[in-house]
Amino acid sequence: MMTGTGCLCVTLLLLLHRADSERFEVLGPTRAIAAVAGDDIILPCYIKPNISAEDMRVDWFRVNHPDPQSNIRVHLYQDGRDKYHDQIRSYEGRTSLFKEELKKGNTSLKLTRVQGTDDGQYKCLVKSKTHYDDATIQVHIRAIGSKPEVSIEGQKEGGMGLLCVSKGWFPEPELEWLDSEGVTLSAGPSETDRDYKGFYIVKLKTIVKETDTNHFTCRLRQRQLSEQINMETEFHIPSELILVHTDTWRVAFAVIVSLSIVLVVILAFTIWRWNHLSNDYDASKAKHSQELEKVQDDKKCRLKILTNQLDFVNMKRCPELESIRRHAVDVTLDPDTAHSQLILSEDRKQVRCGDIKQELPDNLERFDKVHYVLGKEGFSSVRFYYEVQVEGMTGWTLGVVSKSINRKRMIHLKPDNGCWTVWLRDGEYKALTGPSVPISRSEPQKVGVFVDYEEGQVSFYNAEARSHIYSFTGCTFTEKLYPLFYSGTIDNSAPLVITPVYVTD
Structure with a gap:
């Protein structure tokens, strides 16, 4: 008969044998992996001995990621399935494991369409219930760009x-x-x-x-x-070009000096003449005052007529806008992308900034740092047009952005980052070309946005005045484009309103 002490010894031996049987090593390549941008690569990682990893946790993540505010996870396999809730955004849809190979201890990662942000160190961590180990893999990306x-x-x-x-x-x-x-x-x-x-x-x-x-x-x-x-x-x-510029500056300098002399003479004469006529002016001031009022009333009348005529001309000075308006689409706001401080109308056609943050799900699509919201539908390979009412607003941003825009940090709105927008800030209208370009235009009450995906063009129009505001040309689009809306801060009492587009036959 076995004593209590003997049973305890046997139990300890069995536990030690079981723990030792689950010990393993995680092995990776001894050399760095070199890849050309756009290719698919495999980051080798496997378990020794070749035991099954189907019930283990396989965690791939970046080491020393260049963006300290970004997540570090590249791919996670746990509880028999892939999980993507905190994956680095730039890796979305580009990572996968070889599921059939997990039972052989193969935990390698496939990374498709590699890009510059993929350059760096990766760690493959494999963890069972009683043991874990990891291996580090270095990846070098190579991309040959355009000729200078x-x-x-x-x-x-x-x-x-x-x-x-x-x-x-x-x-x-x-x-x-x-x-x-x-x-x-x-x-x-x-x-x-x-x-x-x-x-x-x-x-x-x-x-x-x-x-x-x-x-x-x-x-x-x-x-x-x-x-x-x-x-x-x-x-x-060409020498002529350099000479033209040099001569131009010389001529300009001579003209400026000459004009300065003439202006000094005119100013001296004006002062003398003013002093000479001041007494006569005081005597006839009352008489001229009545005549001046009459002239001003006449000018006001003429100005009103000219204003009406100008409105008519403005309606006709951008004839291509009517054909562009035939590409109108129905745009609605996507509540899953809206910053938690934005308030959307029930029909998803209006947005304004509230004074408190709402309790909303923290999904990957939602903007966290800036008060932005996207349109529900994305567009590619088509022409599309929509109009937004901005009347009464002190600040707004409108335009289109690429699908992959980062929603979780501050965004520099410029074409290199996949953003084609214009805005109103502090009374100034600008096209955000990086650096921005001031736009000298009358204040629009309604802005039209037109995109020609195939031609690489994003244009903005004063929809009521039928006039052109600004165009981004020569753009290269590689993914879906989504309408972007920024309704300013709580100081804006008026909302952004997506309005119907009426086409005139």
């Missing part, structure tokens, strides 16, 4: 300004200006930006003077893992 494009910025102090721009690179390349002898020209620091996929956009400016050849070169260099890529764009400035 050179343009003239115009006359600058000391010479002619040139700009060199190249887009779509990873890792970041270097730009350099050279003269016809291959000597490096002085230039300011490079301007670097990144698009929403993490690819680099670099710009470099320089100021050049006339030379024997007027040939200049913008050279791009990028160090890849095992090679260096070089690209060059040569540019020639």
